[in-house]
Amino acid sequence: MGTNIDDKLKRLKKERALRSRVSKTRPGAIEDTWEKINRAEALSVKEKLQKLIDLTGAQKEKKSAKAAFEPVPREPLLFYENPYPLQTKYGKNILAEGLKIKGDVLYFLGRDSAFEALDLSTALFVDLETTGLSGGTGTVPFLVGMGYYRDNRFNVAQYFLGELGEEERMIKEIGRFFSEMNFQSVVTYNGKAFDMPLLETRFIMSRRPFPLSDLPHLDLLFSARSLWKHKHESCRLFHLAQQIVEVERAEDIPSAEIPSRYFEFLRTGNFSLMEPVLYHNQEDILSLLGLVIAAAKLFLEGREPPDSEDFDAMDLIGVGKVFESAGHVEKSMELFQRALEGDLPQALALNIKRKLSYHFKKNEDWERAISLWQDLSREDQLFCYKELAMYFEHKTGKLEDAKRMAEEGLTISMNVSLNFQRDFEHRLERLNDKIRRLQAKAKKGRP
Numbered sequence: 278m279g280t281n282i283d284d285k286l287k288r289l290k291k292e293r294a295l296r297s298r299v300s301k302t303r304p305g306a307i308e309d310t311w312e313k314i315n316r317a318e319a320l321s322v323k324e325k326l327q328k329l330i331d332l333t334g335a336q337k338e339k340k341s342a343k344a345a346f347e348p349v350p351r352e353p354l355l356f357y358e359n360p361y362p363l364q365t366k367y368g369k370n371i372l373a374e375g376l377k378i379k380g381d382v383l384y385f386l387g388r389d390s391a392f393e394a395l396d397l398s399t400a401l402f403v404d405l406e407t408t409g410l411s412g413g414t415g416t417v418p419f420l421v422g423m424g425y426y427r428d429n430r431f432n433v434a435q436y437f438l439g440e441l442g443e444e445e446r447m448i449k450e451i452g453r454f455f456s457e458m459n460f461q462s463v464v465t466y467n468g469k470a471f472d473m474p475l476l477e478t479r480f481i482m483s484r485r486p487f488p489l490s491d492l493p494h495l496d497l498l499f500s501a502r503s504l505w506k507h508k509h510e511s512c513r514l515f516h517l518a519q520q521i522v523e524v525e526r527a528e529d530i531p532s533a534e535i536p537s538r539y540f541e542f543l544r545t546g547n548f549s550l551m552e553p554v555l556y557h558n559q560e561d562i563l564s565l566l567g568l569v570i571a572a573a574k575l576f577l578e579g580r581e582p583p584d585s586e587d588f589d590a591m592d593l594i595g596v597g598k599v600f601e602s603a604g605h606v607e608k609s610m611e612l613f614q615r616a617l618e619g620d621l622p623q624a625l626a627l628n629i630k631r632k633l634s635y636h637f638k639k640n641e642d643w644e645r646a647i648s649l650w651q652d653l654s655r656e657d658q659l660f661c662y663k664e665l666a667m668y669f670e671h672k673t674g675k676l677e678d679a680k681r682m683a684e685e686g687l688t689i690s691m692n693v694s695l696n697f698q699r700d701f702e703h704r705l706e707r708l709n710d711k712i713r714r715l716q717a718k719a720k721k722g723r724p
Contacts, residue, residue, distance in 0.1 A: 351546050353440040360430040368522035370570045372431045378573040387495030398426050399461035404561045405472045408536050424562040433559050448483040455488040462493045466514045469496040504595035518564035521571045529557045590619025610636050659697045662686030680708045
């Protein structure tokens with residue numbers, strides 16, 4: 278295992294060298310300045326922080342200006358744990374509902390068959406707050422937020438790095454915590470792209486194995502987009518927590534502001550700067566759990582006749598997309614057909630009808646495919662005229678019907694779509710040639 282970590286560490290050092298060249302072209306934001314300073318391995322953490330203060334102009338204040346507070350000693354590493362009874366209500370959900378979610382639902386939400394044998398009782402919810410938003414070897418997770426079920430509670434635990442020089446100690450304690458708790462899966466929101474790679478990088482740089490690397494990972498962002506992107510203007514965790522979970526949660530602190538707050542805390546020791554960040558992180562963990570519960574409920578109601586007044590045709594579309602992503606096409610098409618019986622925005626309904634028509638075409642269910650094409654042709658959907666022309670020409674041999682579809686399609690496509698216009702022109706040329714040859718052949722055959 279040690280050799281593997283050494284190899285990864287070498288690759289990370291190469292990445293750091295590449296990032297250092299790229300970062301020279303970016304604006305000198307405080308977190309970027311820190312990344313540059315942090316590469317000076319000969320400097321101690323204290324010296325690096327002093328250099329950060331000098332470069333960001335912190336010492337340019339007038340000597341006569343009185344500081345609002347004096348720098349105070351900081352705890353190098355803090356651990357917080359907030360237990361919530363299972364009957365605690367978060368938004369419209371009860372925390373205990375997370376334990377009722379079965380493995381087959383987690384399989385579809387996580388798109389990983391390993392979840393079929395699991396539930397959330399052994400899952401670890403993870404959310405990081407970091408010194409930068411771009412990731413990479415210069416980004417440090419100074420707050421590691423974790424949620425998990427234990428002892429009839431849902432616990433939100435947080436490791437907070439009060440001194441950057443204590444990161445290796447934090448990584449050691451987190452690694453021991455992961456191993457002792459024996460988590461069987463990971464749940465995040467955009468964690469596959471950011472949180473997990475970053476956390477693994479910090480473990481590698483500390484020459485420690487990453488206990489979570491081989492666990493099934495449910496990154497809810499992907500399923501959230503399938504379930505709600507067509508229904509809500511944003512799929513940000515904060516926004517969906519308000520709209521779906523119905524949490525009365527204020528926009529406590531913008532994510533982009535968090536790194537600069539942390540650096541200001543390191544400079545001054547003013548822990549009040551970090552209190553909103555700790556709250557923000559805890560709310561993100563609870564919001565993630567609430568959203569997983571809401572997604573599971575939606576998924577169950579989509580598979581069965583819904584028992585909730587909140588469930589609508591738009592939700593059927595979302596669940597259908599989840600099935601489609603998991604490769605369960607027949608079930609997804611069934612849900613799409615059910616959704617068409619409800620109230621859908623016109624553009625979405627047209628898109629679903631088109632998707633269904635191609636599905637029926639692929640399965641040679643011509644009756645239902647033609648019915649949809651004829652319906653959509655009334656909406657001047659050009660692809661329908663093309664499909665009907667191809668069907669009449671190649672499947673039934675009704676060339677006059679095919680010609681009529683191509684002519685109607687050509688008329689509509691004028692000044693609308695050059696590609697369709699050219700297609701219909703070539704199609705008509707071929708059809709007219711076929712019709713002339715058949716007419717000539719028929720004349721020759723007359724007595």
